[in-house]
Amino acid sequence: MTINVRFFASLRERIGHATMIVEADGITTARDVWKAVSGESPDEEMLVAINKEYAGLDRAVSDGDEVAFFPPVTGG
Amino acid sequence: MTVEIHEHPFDPWQTLSAYRSKNLVAGKSGASAVFVGTMRDFNEGDEVQAMVLEHYPGMTEQQLKDMRAQAISRHDLEDALVVHRVGVVHPGEDIVLVAAFSAHRKAALDACREMMEILKSTAPFWKKETLAQSERWVERNTPG
Numbered sequence: 001m002t003i004n005v006r007f008f009a010s011l012r013e014r015i016g017h018a019t020m021i022v023e024a025d026g027i028t029t030a031r032d033v034w035k036a037v038s039g040e041s042p043d044e045e046m047l048v049a050i051n052k053e054y055a056g057l058d059r060a061v062s063d064g065d066e067v068a069f070f071p072p073v074t075g076g
Numbered sequence: 077m078t079v080e081i082h083e084h085p086f087d088p089w090q091t092l093s094a095y096r097s098k099n100l101v102a103g104k105s106g107a108s109a110v111f112v113g114t115m116r117d118f119n120e121g122d123e124v125q126a127m128v129l130e131h132y133p134g135m136t137e138q139q140l141k142d143m144r145a146q147a148i149s150r151h152d153l154e155d156a157l158v159v160h161r162v163g164v165v166h167p168g169e170d171i172v173l174v175a176a177f178s179a180h181r182k183a184a185l186d187a188c189r190e191m192m193e194i195l196k197s198t199a200p201f202w203k204k205e206t207l208a209q210s211e212r213w214v215e216r217n218t219p220g
Contacts, residue, residue, distance in 0.1 A: 008202060009130055009204070010202075052138060053135075070132070070200060071202065071215070072215065073196075073200050073201055073217075074201065074203045074213075074214040074216065074217050075131070075195060075199045075203070075217075076160075076192060076195050076196040076201070
């Protein structure tokens with residue numbers, strides 16, 4: 001399983017990377033991806049997108065997916 | 077292009093005028109509702125010198141296109157336009173333009189307000205402010 005991971009805004013700075021590639025077995029959900037890249041429990045407010053669409057942390061991920069993690073949005 | 081992301085300053089009034097001339101059929105829209113959001117030089121009691129607007133390329137455009145299409149459908153609009161800045165923005169520069177065009181005023185006004193609220197709560201943009209001595213991320217938008 002290969003997942004392309006992206007981070008934005010304050011989360012990108014906290015993780016220290018804009019992108020990461022996770023190659024691991026045993027990853028089935030976005031929550032698993034977050035644990036693999038951060039080693040932390042997810043913030044309550046953190047938002048997740050899979051292939052550029054909003055998703056819940058427990059949404060299943062597939063090989064080759066782009067999974068993004070970011071803080072609440074502040075545009076406009 | 078009915079959803080645009082600009083990396084450089086834009087004039088919302090020129091954009092609006094050009095869009096109307098090019099895309100709207102004369103006589104169809106009796107109402108145009110427009111919102112323009114402009115950068116302030118203050119926030120949470122501090123002077124703000126500049127800010128960086130970051131976004132998620134690809135997802136941003138898709139979110140805004142979906143939002144626009146849903147607003148047109150839900151409110152039976154003639155047309156709608158969404159423009160948003162990214163990159164380094166200074167006080168006084170415009171950040172966002174949302175316009176809704178409809179036969180009557182209620183649909184245009186309701187759709188304009190609704191699109192702004194959806195944009196603010198779902199479009200993947202983030203603001204980082206430059207203060208006199210430091211920088212900080214805007215953690216959440218103020219209620220409308």
